[in-house]
Amino acid sequence: EPEVTQTPSHQVTQMGQEVILRCVPISNHLYFYWYRQILGQKVEFLVSFYNNEISEKSEIFDDQFSVERPDGSNFTLKIRSTKLEDSAMYFCASTPTGYTEAFFGQGTRLTVV
């Protein structure tokens, strides 16, 4: 069964460093998403991406965040200068249409030290 793949599964970074989280969405999907889940808290929407541009973003998705689809298969989330409070599980998701539920990856646990 097709699945969303995220790498790495766990990343540790120094505060102030840039990180790139990588995702390979399901191949025929057209809508892409990033969510985050701070430990012990609920899942929060960050951004949705369609037709090579951001379609919606939340208040959390400020200027330190960016997304990119550099080729036909990858979807990345970049955090330019990480803060301690960026420590969280980041989930990538994709859907084939705007009317279909999101298919989630297994997540990348980001730890900022």
Add this chain to the structure above:
Amino acid sequence: AQSVTQLGSHVSVSEGALVLLRCNYSSSVPPYLFWYVQYPNQGLQLLLKYTSAATLVKGINGFEAEFKKSETSFHLTKPSAHMSDAAEYFCAVSDGTNAGKSTFGDGTTLTVKP
């Protein structure tokens, strides 16, 4: 704007007992509703979804949920709990134009006692 309220952050049941996890939603447009399960250190797995068709929705692992518009509810049930059902459960709401963008509830931790 959409929101979800999950009543009860922790629910404990005995093995074989009925599982009832409560979810109420708020939406200005006809909602899509989802229940996801999350096992420790794992991702989100879709249990079931409501997308404006049948109001009683059956999902995986014996779970089902009923959409009640008058009560703005989408409670999750399972007739008989198994030990393997112990996990975190999230209710989520979307609109029909960008269904992959969901607003999640705070989650309910289900404990199953032997």
